[in-house]
Amino acid sequence: MRTLIIGAGATGGYFGARLAQAGHDVALLVRPARADTLRRRGLRLTGLGEPDERVEPRLLTAAELADTPGPDPYDLILLTVKATGLARAVEDFAPAVGPDTVILPVLNGLAHLDLLTERFGAHRVWGGVAKIITTLNDDGDIVRLAPFATLDLGPIDGTDPDRARRTAALLDAVPGVQATASAGVLGDMWGKWSFIVTVSSVNILGRGNVGEVVAVPGGDALGPAVFAEAAAVAAASGHALSQEVRDLAVGMATQADSPLTTSLYRDMTAGLPSEAEHLFGDLVDRARALGVPTPLLDLATLQLRVQEARLGKG
Incomplete structure (x- = not known):
């Protein structure tokens, strides 16, 4: 081969x-x-x-x-x-x-x-x-x-x-x-996509690594809430996510003292171009087309787009 x-x-x-x-x-x-x-x-x-x-x-x-x-x-x-x-x-x-x-x-x-x-x-x-x-x-x-x-x-x-x-x-x-x-490779791809946007949203909306977000009051509720939005879009697209996928994503997004940040968040904070539209813009567009509400994902997408717009003016 x-x-x-x-x-x-x-x-x-x-x-x-x-x-x-x-x-x-x-x-x-x-x-x-x-x-x-x-x-x-x-x-x-x-x-x-x-x-x-x-x-x-x-x-x-x-x-x-x-x-x-x-x-x-x-x-x-x-x-x-x-x-x-x-x-x-x-x-x-x-x-x-x-x-x-x-x-x-x-x-x-x-x-x-x-x-x-x-x-x-x-x-x-x-x-x-x-x-x-x-x-x-x-x-x-x-x-x-x-x-x-x-x-x-x-x-x-x-x-x-x-x-x-x-x-x-x-x-x-x-x-x-x-x-x-x-x-079922498309379902596998939806699972990883949902995992990435969940952890990335915790980083973006919480402005820190997972451990820093989880350590403050209410921080441990952010990851599960974002994952629920992503999972709803996946299900409406015909790819319901398994309990195993949920446990992994939510577990990683709520782990105390975790230094975890995604590469997308690291690119954002470093002032570098990111995969914002590919990972977030496409997901919220699909959500709108399917009539699935995603307020937290919308907010994370907005922050990413503001950052991308700043880069475009630089």
Whole structure:
């Protein structure tokens, strides 16, 4: 299976490193500056008290991919960029897409599926949920913060479940990766989306990490209330969330002394562009169309939009 991973950040870099270590035919499509760093230092994994690992996967830039005469299409394209970089990434990897290519995005939310299916067709686009806690340090190395790295995947149009099972089996055989073929991948995506907006809303509306919000009177009620709104939108969309999903989201959003903040909140407080519209704007738009009231999510979305407007004027 020829695999092209779009991005070599904390998520794409980890999966790319593990596939390369296992001997897979894998390449990483990266920006020129990132390619220079990786060619000089290698792709490095660190953290969890384990010995550092250095991997030298095959790297491609968009120009190199476009200039390759008659490139063989890839079997799997694992898309790991943020929503803010999605449109450019699509143009970059388009030359690698062939008749039988599967595009597997692991972005949060659902809005990206519309763009990808419109461009490449629903038969080529799968849904995916990656659960991995990694970050990049100042040197661009991938720091593992938790021992798990899971990937749930499946076709969004319900076709070719056998290929999904074969693909998951190949990825699951890679040390350091747990992959599962999901018959309800859209429901899985709704579950992760609801989790992210719940914790992000606690951060945004409470102006602090989870522990700081929970520590003040009434703070422990915020997470459950936000999750209830997100779950109502999911249910109205035909994807009722399980008790397991609720327990995880509410538990993480009400944990005392937790330093947890989401990357969206960290981008917001750092004055950086965020996935505000992809994660919050799209969700509240769906809620309005379905007639589901979401006052807390609306307020969090408003705050994010004010911040984005400030950036646009900067």
